[in-house]
Amino acid sequence: MAGDTCIVRPVGYLDDATGREMRAAFQEPLQRGVRRFVLNLQGTPVINSQGITQVLELVEELVYDQQGSLALVGVSELYLEVFRTVGILHLVRTFPDEASALQR
Template sequence: METFELEVALLRGPLAVIEVGGYINNEAGEAIVATARRLLEEGHRQLLFDLKATRIINSIGISLLLEVLEMVMEAKGTLAFCSPSPSIAKTFQIMGLAQYARIFESRAAALDALSTPS
């Protein structure tokens, strides 16, 4: 059984960094949606998901990430991902996710970019 871990690692103004580890399937995806909803309600409109410890994602997990994207877009916020494995980065590329979400190779690069007004 593959476990799933989710932790809000950093809250700084509008930014929230959420670390996600393990297997993003339906259960993990629902936990991500619930956490994202809470953070948006608390006023964090920049959500950065750090996928460094994410081993695999399935299409049900992806569909739930799209729900998060929709919520963030409605809130006129920014959704970002960092440190995806090559296979997850390829999955995002196949979907065309980079048109709607920002994707960074590392958390440092993401924090640098997100703290700079665009």
């Protein structure tokens, strides 16, 4: 946590299993009423299609279901294009680092 914002930093290969773990990390803060989140993907150099699905489901849950906001940090150009293609980028903001995301 940084003030009223929860930061989640998955590490390693982001697939279905690690994606589920990542999404689970958001649940406790959501239950406490947190609605501002940062997902730092700097530690996840590879995201497979199931990991992309987990990120998409996370965005849908946070933005649509919980009326929250999500900032993405440390996303490579490749995954920015993937997220753009699947329609995530119009729902979230991207930042080069956590400090920038926290100032939003």
